Amino acid sequence: MRLISLFAVAFLAAGVVIAQQDSDHHKQHQDKQHQGQYQPDEDDAHSQHSGDRLHSFEDTERWVEMFERPERAATQKPEEVVAALGLQPGQTVADVGAGTGYFTFHLARAVGSSGRILAVDIEAGMLEHIQQRAADEEGGAVVETILAAPDDPNLPDGEVDLILFVNTYHHLSDRNDYLDLLSSDLGADGRVAIVDYRKEDLPVGPPLSHKLSRDEVVKEFAAAGFSLAGEETFLDYQYFLIFKP
Numbered sequence: 001m002r003l004i005s006l007f008a009v010a011f012l013a014a015g016v017v018i019a020q021q022d023s024d025h026h027k028q029h030q031d032k033q034h035q036g037q038y039q040p041d042e043d044d045a046h047s048q049h050s051g052d053r054l055h056s057f058e059d060t061e062r063w064v065e066m067f068e069r070p071e072r073a074a075t076q077k078p079e080e081v082v083a084a085l086g087l088q089p090g091q092t093v094a095d096v097g098a099g100t101g102y103f104t105f106h107l108a109r110a111v112g113s114s115g116r117i118l119a120v121d122i123e124a125g126m127l128e129h130i131q132q133r134a135a136d137e138e139g140g141a142v143v144e145t146i147l148a149a150p151d152d153p154n155l156p157d158g159e160v161d162l163i164l165f166v167n168t169y170h171h172l173s174d175r176n177d178y179l180d181l182l183s184s185d186l187g188a189d190g191r192v193a194i195v196d197y198r199k200e201d202l203p204v205g206p207p208l209s210h211k212l213s214r215d216e217v218v219k220e221f222a223a224a225g226f227s228l229a230g231e232e233t234f235l236d237y238q239y240f241l242i243f244k245p
């Protein structure tokens, strides 16, 4: 009888601790919102589906609202990012983790009507959205969509001049194998560009534990045989690195 009572007390105490943790997490979330800092961004993708990250971007309409929010441009600077990539008319560019196409159409204008933009994502809904945009937007005729596997962007071998990842590289697992695949997708003088959140406490982006530091990314590319060929520092929250094999 005494043993049963002890179990009951321990069970109740564990319940109180879990409830307290939940309420603390909720309070932190509310505090951020009240301070006006909270940008749902990827925070929500990770927190809602932490056990099933691959499907966290399924709700396309919601992500359109988030990724295409007008105020994003002030810090994401898509035109400056694309200008800094120094693309030439006629080039083939892959936008891996294209999402709603936030960068895709800027890239399309940079490569012109003789170029080719491969918008790549693991979410079919995102790609359908990009196809709809491509029918209406300037430069859309050069945009093709590719449904990726989580471990393979399914790019054509040896044909890509630039592979861009914006806020996507940290989503990849088995990155060493992934980088090997990218090497074979690149044409002569091909490059890979990474724009991703600095591993700091920032008002936007994923939780700290999901981020990769700039140095970690450089190290991973070096281990896969790439060298750092360029770096831009004009973004407020992100590093911007360019690699060559």
Ligand SMILES: C[S@@+](CC[C@H](N)C(=O)[O-])C[C@H]1O[C@@H](n2cnc3c(N)ncnc32)[C@H](O)[C@@H]1O
Residues within 6 Å of the ligand: 042, 057, 067, 096, 097, 098, 099, 100, 101, 102, 103, 120, 121, 122, 123, 126, 148, 149, 150, 151, 153, 165, 166, 167, 168, 171, 172
């Ligand atoms: C944070 S969003 C970034 C979207 C876009 N690049 C932008 O800056 O607005 C990340 C995107 O990467 C996609 N993604 C996640 N893992 C991926 C993978 N292994 N291969 C390709 N896309 C992936 C998600 O579906 C999502 O659309």
